[in-house]
Amino acid sequence: MDFDDTPEEAAFRAEARAWLERHAPVKGGPHDFSTGYLEGTVDPRVFVERAKVWQRLLVEAGWAGITWPRAYGGRGGTAMQSVIFSQEAAQFGVAVNTFAVGIAMTGPTILRHGTDAQKQRFLPPMLRGDETWCQLFSEPDAGSDLANIATRAERDGDEWVVTGQKVWTSGAAESDWGILLARSNPDVPKHRGITYFLVDMRTAGFDIRPLRQMTGAAHFNEVFMDGVRIPHENVLGDVHGGWACAITTLSNERGLIAGANRSSDIAALVELARKRGRTDDPILRQALADCWIRQQIQRYHGFRLQTALSKGVPPGPETSVMKLWAAEYLRRLGDTALAMLGPEGTLLSEDANAGQDWQARFLHAPAIRIAGGSNEVQRNIMGERVLGLPREPSVDRDVPFRDLAKGGS
């Protein structure tokens, strides 16, 4: 494992840091927009506008889409440079993975599976934040078992007609475009009859209904589609071959959430203990030490990933380890903060004596255990791909979707 930058990486880091120092708001300052959006403590419209201004600045200065080809607005750089820039940006008051469903998940999927025309059409406005994206994958009967989706897509000349229901769609109401999985062939086993579409969210036939979370925010939506028409040119990858594209999107999503573990969080937690005069409390000290150790272990997992990237090796199951680890760390971080706040932790309001940042993080932590593949699903992946345990029994892999208990007709 390498802990140090190569001379080229160190030069790139210095250049990135110098640029960020000139242009990025400082952490904790009045223009800091690094937290609060997912936790539901800032107005999403205000956040999106700020994030768009920041994103345009990144594109113009050549710091957006670091691994993307220059032809689509990117920098044409390496995965390692992208990691370095994110590490540096995380120390400033900016949201690091802004417009993540688009730039961090859909972009790499279009780059890998899209036609030249799709890349030209979709990637530049995505990278600038001019067009935002949502992920229309999960359904009431398809979450961990995503291949079980029942939303139907039927070909009609040069168009596809889509009918069905999605759920937990983050940001659907505010998004311009969606990535959509639909069942185009129910006569083959479930993984083989799915098509991946790029869909304009303003097409007739969409009915988007917000779902309020316990943070008070309504990022989620139920999305109903009744005869939504999608041009055939917006199929990504092969017709009925959408599962391969979905895997690309999901592995990018997991890597993204795996990185949701900032060293500044533990520093803020220790600061809270100091402010509250609790640094002598032996039980609390143990909890703080536990959080610190977990943050360090995650950091070393990060070095492992970074070393692989530096050598050109694509990330494997280590993103599952990191995603699971991040979820558990964020849970303990929230629990420890709330233990310090005591009864004040029950108040979620800007005017509360303790503010609302920690309370909001505590309420958001369970979401990280589920989004992007639940803790149990990550453990299954680790069991199979890291420990070499036998695959989970699967009785429906070779049965046509139409013949499954809930499938088809």
Ligand SMILES: Cc1cc2nc3c(=O)[nH]c(=O)nc-3n(C[C@H](O)[C@H](O)[C@H](O)COP(=O)(O)OP(=O)(O)OC[C@H]3O[C@@H](n4cnc5c(N)ncnc54)[C@H](O)[C@@H]3O)c2cc1C
């Ligand atoms: C914050 C957040 C944002 C999200 N955003 C989106 C989005 O934008 N678009 C989208 O499409 N989806 C989104 N989702 C949905 C998310 O992908 C699903 O919630 C997730 O895949 C789990 O699916 P499920 O909710 O149907 O739970 P289920 O799959 O029904 O799981 C229920 C329970 O059973 C366990 N379980 C299931 N299968 C197994 C197994 N094989 N072995 C062991 N345990 C198992 C799970 O771990 C869980 O505890 C989001 C979810 C969250 C929390």
